[in-house]
Amino acid sequence: MHHTDIDRMRGELLASAGMSANLVEAKPLHSWELSHVERLALADGTTVIFKCATEPFTHEHEALTAAWQAGVSVPRLVESLRSGTTLAMLMEDLGEPDREATDADGLSAAVQLHSAAVPPHLPPADSTWLASLPQRAMRTLELLNAQGRWSDADDIREALRDIDRAAAQRAEGATTAPYGWVHSEFHPESLHVRDGRVRLYDLARAFCGPGLLDLASWHGTVQTPDPDRTRAFLESYVEAGGSASALTRRGGLKPQDWALGWHRVWVLEWFLAQALVWINDVTADPAYTNVVRRHTHDAARLLDI
Template sequence: MVGRTTAVREEVRVWSMSGVERLTFPDASTVIFKYAKRPFDSEDQALRLAHTLGVPVPQVNASTVLDGWLGMLMEDLGPAVRDADDLDGTAAAVVLHGTRTAAALPVLDQVRLRSLPHRALEHLAQLRKAERWQDTDDIEDALDQIAQAAEARSAGTTVAPFGWVHSEFHPTSLHISQRGWRLLDFARAFTGPGLLDLASWHGTLDTPQPVRLRVFLEQYVTAGGTPDAFTRRGGLSAENWALGWHRMWAIEWFMEQSVRWINDPATDPAYIKAVRRHLTDVLHLLEV
């Protein structure tokens, strides 16, 4: 598509559903080659849209979908000069959340948000029908409890910041070079509550820390984010609401992966362990 000769390929990061390589051409110029299968196969559209609307992202030079796989050639941003810190994260979030919404993005509004525990229960039923995820009555009970509380606890979903959500918003998704910063990994971007991005920044491996997120929210507002980020919603503090619903969003995604995208019984123990851990956090954070 770009009329370039064969390049030397060097793996940067590869996993089962996507990969990133650096291509070096005979003239020593380089590009990044990223490939991914569903549901990550529309990232080129999200990146082009973000670029058009002024979000600092890598430029997509060419893209195509072949046999269910997306392939993209993107500008090579070069080596990062340092890792992103919390102030970098809040600055990037302010820019992203201040970008006007785009009709092409999927929407996570209150109706969709409160449906997450119901959708997770549907995934669980499918897994059990396939004689997987046995002995998980505790997971079913927890999801039932959250589903019953979901309508009340999801109130305030569309309170600002509501718009672009990166959804993979972590320090590793923010590339800082001598030319400034760029946001990477837009494969699952959507329109929804921006607090989910802020809740994801510190990761999900450790126990959620509402106080730490509160400090991050204060840094976000100081950097120019809307003061509405502090607004209580669903009868909860903004930080508990954000952490609780982000974990619920992750649970539904893990279970959908188990059913649809990865669908490998060998991965079940790891996914069940992660879902149980997140459910404990959700019950606590959403005060269910």
């Protein structure tokens, strides 16, 4: 995001909250093309977190409010201001964490989130939605090719066609419990642990869908998918109070393979959308191509295609 946009949104939000005269210092914590986060020091000695974002991350204030109302441990929303294709928020400052989140922390957070009441405004994602992802990815790839980009992606296209042919069958069971809140960026870096309390943040892409996508994302996507490790995590999830149906087969597959496979399809479709629409940085195409290629072939293998 551009500094001028960040300054404008910060100023407008503080003015809306009646806090313009209270700002002492703005310390950046995280920044990339689509969002920016700062810790704001105020004249009374307190601090708040300022976050601004552009599309498609402009509904996080609604997700935070709904999660808070449902009893999920999230930062308290102080003020928000949405204008056009941007969102600015002031949130409770949770302070520096005491430690990194563990698997046990992740399990307790997942159980809490997946059992929370789902607000009607969360975008729904069922078997039909899952099955549509390969076609959406192929369409984005075609648009990139039309711009003279991603010309070395024939193997990706062929793998996506194979996945698409089997998608309807493999997507069966998407609404099997746990079905509801999906954090969508669920990994240790999205949990804050302090004073014995675990809180979730980064709910910008939350939706209503298969909770197994969260559980499949916990160990990240950099390393080769490990179904045995994910199976153990699913079993621990059930032991921690999660739905026992997390261990049932779906789409003709073991739950760990189904979860990892569809999570990779969902991730690669998002990376393609970033490459074309949200970030659209031609210089980053080689890196994005490599990531999408890896996820596509991993997904085909995991979904037994």
